[in-house]
Structure formats: C-alpha cells, structure tokens
Amino acid sequence: ETGVTQSPTHLIKTRGQQVTLRCSSQSGHNTVSWYQQALGQGPQFIFQYYREEENGRGNFPPRFSGLQFPNYSSELNVNALELDDSALYLCASSFNYVTNTDTQYFGPGTRLTVL
C-alpha cells in the first residue's frame, strides 16, 4: 500500500508569483484535504475535495484554489503569493470521510518559502 506523497519537497518563490503543489493520495482513498502549517503553529484547514468536488473550505482567500483528478490525486494552487504564504503545506487523504468513518493520513508536506 502506497502512502500519501507530495511534490515538490521544497519550493522558493517571490511575491506575486503563482505556485502549484501536488499530492497523490493513499491507495484506496477518495478524499483529499489540504492544510497550511505556519512555523510554530498547528495545521490550518484550507479545503477538502471528495470525488473531485470541493467539500468544505477554511478561512482562506479565493487565491487559494484546488483540483482533484479522477485518480483522486490533487493540486493546490496559490496565486499572487504573499510573504505570509510561507509555510509547510500538508496534504491528507482518507476514504469516505464525509460519512465520519475514516481517518486522515498525512503526506510529508511541501515547504514553501516566499521571498
């Protein structure tokens, strides 16, 4: 069974640029959630995708957007990057999460630095 993988591992961008982060969910999982973890903080929920549809969103502006593909992998896109977007971005996958039956498993994260 393959775990959750994320790419790239690290990324450096400048203010105003756009970035795309990728996540492959664990085998058999159909739900992907994205979290932002600033230094010294707990992860903050960005949004969740279930069967290719957005299924909940946290308090993040519209310049944070996402996609889920038929194979349940997912992308997080951030436009017009700001310095405060520097963080560890975590992806988590689960199965049939909306029915409260399963648990989120996290990938290793992508460390984004905005200069």
Add this chain to the structure above:
Amino acid sequence: GEDVEQSLFLSVREGDSSVINCTYTDSSSTYLYWYKQEPGAGLQLLTYIFSNMDMKQDQRLTVLLNKKDKHLSLRIADTQTGDSAIYFCAEKGYSTLTFGKGTMLLVSP
C-alpha cells in the same frame, strides 16, 4: 467556533511517563486524534478515540477522554528519546480537522 488548546512544552526523563493534555470546544466532535510531528516532517497518526469512549489503550499509548469537561489526554508509558517530537491533538468536524498548536515533548537521557 472551534478551538483546541494544548500546553506548549513538556520535559521528561527517559523511562518516565509523559502526559500531554488538550481541551476542545466542539461538543459535536465525533473523533479526537493524536498526531506526532518530528522536525521537518509531516504528521504521523498515533491514535484516535471515538467520542462515546472514555479510554483507549494502544501499546505504550493511553488516551483518556472526559466529554463533560471536553478534556483529552495522551499518556506515553516508558518514554524514550525517540518520542521527542511535537504532539498535536485534533478534533474532527464535518470535513476538517481542527488542530491545537502542539505540545513539544523533550525527552532527556
């Protein structure tokens, strides 16, 4: 709104027991989780407890849940230096996990 609070730091000696505490506010949470994060890494699921349980034991880990006080604790028996990490508790909402800020556990030899 939902809020999860944890003490920020705990220091113990190798071989002692560690107890990490957490309070949460959403009484409708169905599951509560403990995750471990080592430096520069993602979150590793340690254990979870369903809201209709009071206690769950898994090898060296014991989770206690007091629903009346909305208090959750994680006890690590025979703490080892490899247990040094940040521990997060999280409560499950409809489509999200709400995390505390994490407790840094430092285990000294």
